[in-house]
Amino acid sequence: MLTEYVHEQTRAVDEELRRLAQSHPRYDRPQDSPSWVRSLVRRFALAPMRAARPDGAVPEVVIRPAAATDAAAVARLAEVSERRVPSGLVLLAEVETELVAAVAVDDRTVLTDLWRPTGDVVQLLELRREQLLVGRDEPDDRKVA
Numbered sequence: 001m002l003t004e005y006v007h008e009q010t011r012a013v014d015e016e017l018r019r020l021a022q023s024h025p026r027y028d029r030p031q032d033s034p035s036w037v038r039s040l041v042r043r044f045a046l047a048p049m050r051a052a053r054p055d056g057a058v059p060e061v062v063i064r065p066a067a068a069t070d071a072a073a074v075a076r077l078a079e080v081s082e083r084r085v086p087s088g089l090v091l092l093a094e095v096e097t098e099l100v101a102a103v104a105v106d107d108r109t110v111l112t113d114l115w116r117p118t119g120d121v122v123q124l125l126e127l128r129r130e131q132l133l134v135g136r137d138e139p140d141d142r143k144v145a
Helices: 002-022 036-043 068-081 119-137
Strands: 061-065 090-095 098-104 110-112
Touching: 002 036, 061 119, 068 090, 068 098, 068 110, 090 119, 098 119, 110 119
Parallel strands: none
Antiparallel strands: 061 090, 090 098, 098 110
């Protein structure tokens, strides 16, 4: 009886994995109904860490807009984050000359490198994003009526 249950569960997992393999790429899947496999994997994920080095020194962080030459690096971050490559203005965060995070200004898509601590860097990116959005909304006093 137990072996029948195990075989039934194994077949269900195998069927779901086959459906996933034949479906769209990971970043094109609908996010409203995540599979139980994905939720199980996310339970084992580690919380974001701080970007400080073990000796306590703070690494050099550069926040800048993405250029055309950054397309491959942004695509890599999108693949790792299981999201689409964002369109429009994208802000990048480099830690010690290595791209570790990106955020789209218009739709707030966050892309991160899962192998690096990025919690602090993402907060900096979101702060800069908010500054840019506030700058867009302010009325221009130089306009002539």
